[in-house]
Amino acid sequence: MVAGYVTKKAAMAWLFVASLLLAGPAMAAVSAHLDRQVIGEGESVNLTIDINGDDSGEPDTAGLEKDFEILSRNQSSSYSLINGSLHSNVNWQLVLRPRHAGSLHIPALKVGDAQTQPLMLEVKQLAVRKGAGGQPEGDIWLDMALQPEAVLVQQQTIITIRIYQSAALAQAQLTEPAAEHAIIERLGEDKQYQVTKNGRNWQVTERNYALFPQQSGPLAIAPVQLDGAIVVNQQAMGSPFFQTSRPIRVRSNKLALQVNPIPAAWHGVNWLPSTGVGLTEQWPSDASFKVGEPITRTITLQAQGLSMSQLPALPGLLPERLKAYPDQPALTDDKSDRGITGKRREKTAIIPTAPGTYILPAIELPWWNVNSGRMETAELPARTFKVTGALTAIAPIAAAPTALLQPAQSSAAAPVAQPVTTTPESWWKPVAIVALCGWLLTLLYLFVKRRPHAKDDAQTAPADQNLKAARKAVRAACSSGDAKGCEQALLSFVTMRWPDAGGSLTPLRRYGGDALARQITDLEQHLYASSASAWQGTDLLAAFEQSQIHTDDKQSAAGAKALPGLYPDQ
Template identity: 30%
Template sequence: MKQLHSYLRLFGVGLLLSCCCVISVQAATLSSTVNRNELGINQTLVLTVIYDDQVDSSAIDVSSLVSDFDVLGVSPQTSSSMTIVNGVTENNSTTRWSITLAPKREGKLQIPSFTIGSAKSQPISISVSDTASTGSTTAANQPLAVSVSVEPDSVYADQQFILKVQLVVTQNLSDLGGSQLSIEGGDIQPLGQQTYQQVDNGIATQVVELRYAIFPQKAGDLTIPSLRYTGVLGGRRSIFDSFGMRGEQVIARSQPITVAVKPKSERANASWFPASEVAVDSSWSSDISQLKVGQPVTRTITITAQNQRSSVIPPLPSMLDSSYYKSYQDQPQLSDEVTEQGIIGTRIESQAIVASTSGELRLPEIRIPWWNTQTGEWEDAVVPEQVLVVAADDVGLTASGSEPGVSISNTSAAQQAVADQTESVEALSNLVWIAVVSVLALIIALQFFVIIRLNKQLTAIREHPMSVLDEQDLSAEEAWSVVLDQLKKEDPSGTRLALTHWLRIALQADNDTPLTVLLATLNDDQLSHEVARLDRTLYQHGEGFNPDQLATAALAVRDKFESDYKGSTKSALPPLYPS
């Protein structure tokens, strides 16, 4: 009997547990609802998905919506509750997603079903109409409106046109945002934005204007895609809003715009360079009216292009060296200025010129072809021909600029002086006549002796600088002439020795001062860099030194100190060991 009672108790407990399981184990459900199923193309809707159990916020995949909708925001929320009925405790959990959607097109769209485990929601049909075609899109009847315009609407490849985007918003619209501008086949340069107030049909509105400079890369149709901007209407969050909704989200879209891009216009020996205006300016680093043989001077040419980037401005034609001068080109400087009207590009080129002969030095005119986008014709920006008057240097260089000697005019003058003296003493006695002739003959002999010796001296310096430089008592100009000769020969060893000797003289340093100390005194990064390349060529068999770049760096140092100490009785460079 006791055993029967035990079985009954066990049966009762099992039945009670089974009932509890039946009550607590129920299949979870998944449902989808929307706040509207008919809307305009510039309106939004809120999709609410509810699952009556607690799951991770990533349990539903919203990527299935992006084919027909822009997903503007996803706000997941979870909640839990507990109820007790007839002594039975029941726990309830819910996960809710609030998803703000904006339709991408008109017509019949569908929100697909979602699946979590075995639960599945039903799809929802949405009807989207073109509300923009039924009335004005101004802020008078819309909280957000957008307009897009271009100027001009037909351009050439690489020609600038301005894209202007105007957003008109009402005073109670917040959280304004939009998609990033991207144009296939076009370079984009933002020009900035401005905000101002205006009254539209009696409604006070705020206007945000964005401007861009666009440069099409090739001929054909360039399409500016539809631009989308969003905002929140009545954006203050309510303390009673448990799901964090901050008001209705509104959207505005612009219509796509097509710009016709014409092909480049061809011209022989001319790079394609479109601009609305081009200006060119030329300047010199020092007074060219006092130019001497062997004295470097730098010409700077500045090209300014309205409504064009500096990268499109073509380089100037190279000046070919001749027997009259040697030129050294510096690296160009490019810069772009952003203005409200567009881009102003600037290209600056500098060139050091060293005259090798006295007399008139003619620099030919420089023509820069460019395409005038306002007239639709080719034009030329011109740097006029310039004539420089070059005086002989202080050591009596001949017309070749490389060998010292007496000019023909000086020799003739000496001979004429002899003739004049001879005629003037014919009336004197023989003794006086012989004395005069003897003195003149001695003077002429001494003159030719000095000239021949100087000629041999400078010739030895140029041909064998390694062996004779330290033995010569040269001026700074003579030493500089040797530097130029060694650079022309592209002799790294001779160049280093000649440069060291010139800097010792210019800096008034001791004869045993090393080049590294001289460079440290100058504190010129460019010259130090080029000498380092020279040393790698000599001692490490590294990259070859560049004579033109080394000459440019040395010329810049020489120009700088000649400018700083112009008119001074001191050396052109500051002394290494000041007293």
């Protein structure tokens, strides 16, 4: 009787547990809600999904991908015992960013066998700003300005980006401005300050860029984009699962730049649009110099609104009997929020080989004043200096015996004739030793110099082939009317002919004659100015073929390897 009662009681307990297990899925409830029903374009919204009674796995969010970008998803779980029953609660937090403005539908999301109710979200479209200075809605916004808004080709213009914020911003990332056919460089460090606009205080972060357009015509600068997170007061929201920040994405206005071609009034060789160009010189304070004594001359070219890559090499022609040994030029860019100032510093050792009075010719560099709209010339005046005798003079050999052979005043001075035979023995031996040593050193120098000839000839052969290939490419580009290909071929020729030219056509202008210099200028104006006509390379090819730059290609190629860094101009 007792055993039957116990068995019946155990069966009832198992039936109760089974009923709880079977009732669990039926008691599961799923709900969803948004933290905001109306947001601005570019802002994010939090979608919360609550699952009560049964953990049925992760929600199916495939229906959201059409209109939303899912930035993050987080899960939290909790369990509670109520009236002897175990209850579970699973909470999903999804951070969504709308892909476009309008009334967006959040469909019912499946969670196991259950699903959430559909929701609606209103995304307001922000007013599109066509220019700088306008203020859209929101706690974070960007403004991008351009000064000046119309420039000449290769002239500097300044892009200023300002981030306005009235809320705390974290994890901010700003994209760089971009434009086709332009070089853009960042200027200095960011600046921060506060302003008041429309009765509201804003914290401003300012960043500047220098832009150099490489082609004339209208130039579009795409908007920049800021991704970050707005810090939210967690306690004010009253939810332990609410995140402390809300992702945000904002875009700036776009810009339009008008790029004008090189003016017809320009007649220089190197196009230099600037607000100021100057030449300065450092010269020793000595009044005169000696033959064989090196004279260090340093010339600095400085141009406001131009980068160091735009500055040309300076003329290095010297009078006869002066040898020049230039160092590699020092190129620097000084950057500030007002733009770039490029500097080119050329240091040269000048060695006179004979005494006399020398005049270093004046250096003139034409440039275009973008403020006045006219052509000007930066000038370094001519310099005159004197060079005196040898660095170390050797007294004539006969000078000492002559002083000893003064006529005697009396017959008692006859014994003085003895030094006439002994004095020569005191100086001819050292002179003979010095002469013998010099002769031996000369033989050694000639022996060493002759040995590397075969190697030099072997190294010069590939250089000759490269020069021939470069000349062939120039001829082909000129014959086919390919202006860009001609420029590249000329640069290849310069690289082979003058390895230290730094990727510039300046050596061709300097050593190729006036006709070739004019044709190169015409080529660059065709490439970088607005020209609808087809380019004809006949005149450039004729000037290229008739120039004197092809007469000693072999010696040039060998010399460039034999004396790296030392290239006499004469």
